[in-house]
Amino acid sequence: MPLCYVCNDIMPIIAALNHKEMSSTVLIPENDPMGRAIYEYHKYGKAEDVIVHSSMFDDDVIPVETLFRTFDQMPALEQKALELASGDILDVGAGSGCHSLALKEMGKSSVAVEISPLAVEVMKDRGVDARLVNFYDSSFTETYDTVLMLMNGTGIIGNLDNIHMFFSRIRQILKPGGSLLIDSSDLRYLFEEEDGSLMIDLADDYYGLVDFQMQYKDSLGEPFDWLYLDFNTLSYYAEECGFNAEIVEEGEYYDYLAKLTPKS
Numbered sequence: 331m332p333l334c335y336v337c338n339d340i341m342p343i344i345a346a347l348n349h350k351e352m353s354s355t356v357l358i359p360e361n362d363p364m365g366r367a368i369y370e371y372h373k374y375g376k377a378e379d380v381i382v383h384s385s386m387f388d389d390d391v392i393p394v395e396t397l398f399r400t401f402d403q404m405p406a407l408e409q410k411a412l413e414l415a416s417g418d419i420l421d422v423g424a425g426s427g428c429h430s431l432a433l434k435e436m437g438k439s440s441v442a443v444e445i446s447p448l449a450v451e452v453m454k455d456r457g458v459d460a461r462l463v464n465f466y467d468s469s470f471t472e473t474y475d476t477v478l479m480l481m482n483g484t485g486i487i488g489n490l491d492n493i494h495m496f497f498s499r500i501r502q503i504l505k506p507g508g509s510l511l512i513d514s515s516d517l518r519y520l521f522e523e524e525d526g527s528l529m530i531d532l533a534d535d536y537y538g539l540v541d542f543q544m545q546y547k548d549s550l551g552e553p554f555d556w557l558y559l560d561f562n563t564l565s566y567y568a569e570e571c572g573f574n575a576e577i578v579e580e581g582e583y584y585d586y587l588a589k590l591t592p593k594s
């Protein structure tokens with residue numbers, strides 16, 4: 331199965347965030363190809379595709395309208411996450427605000443955080459309570475009952491070195507009894523042989539670690555790491571960090587929605 335299958339159908343991607351500057355960085359418009367695409371699509375009703383470069387795969391594209399999907403156009407995993415979300419909800423890496431808008435239609439209220447100033451402007455214009463905030467910025471001290479990270483949400487972890495920091499940040503943000511709903515794809519199928527064995531070199535980095543660089547027209551973003559986590563690896567680290575992890579629903583393409591809840 332080619333990678334474009336992942337990009338177009340499961341809609342992974344994005345985060346113009348260099349993991350080395352994780353904690354408080356937000357983007358500037360000159361360095362924000364996804365935000366520019368979202369902005370132009372919102373303003374003019376059309377936009378060119380976002381091009382996704384990676385040192386590991388051929389170029390792929392994200393049609394911008396997929397970032398504006400309605401509830402009915404969302405994959406079942408995302409619909410399930412929106413149905414389960416309750417109380418005060420935080421939509422992390424909200425993009426055009428599609429999940430927050432769907433929640434609003436369901437009578438639920440959410441706050442959306444984004445590092446893209448252009449995406450935040452669009453979300454505000456669409457009636458979303460959006461803030462220009464990096465998820466890792468600890469000066470953002472609000473707490474929530476549900477944290478949503480959707481569209482291969484584990485990507486925001488960046489790489490496995492960040493995973494303890496990620497879980498401690500989630501613990502800070504969740505209210506007592508709250509939980510994180512996060513989705514990902516297991517990239518193992520890219521390495522699977524016909525007999526089902528895996529062609530993975532154990533000396534290499536974890537197989538779900540991908541580098542991306544986004545381009546929209548002449549705007550080229552900074553390269554960034556994006557982590558696709560299989561559920562076993564996610565639950566291994568969840569356990570280590572004191573969280574219960576369960577699969578809520580599995581998709582058709584090695585993708586899943588997980589619910590993570592602090593143990594106490």
Ligand code: SAH
Nearest residue numbers: 344345347423424425444445464465480481
């Ligand atoms: N959730 C949206 C957009 C997914 S793309 C959807 O499903 O359509 C991922 C988004 O996360 C990008 O818009 C990127 O700007 C944002 N992002 C990446 N890292 C972030 C961080 N640390 N804090 C907040 N937003 C982040």
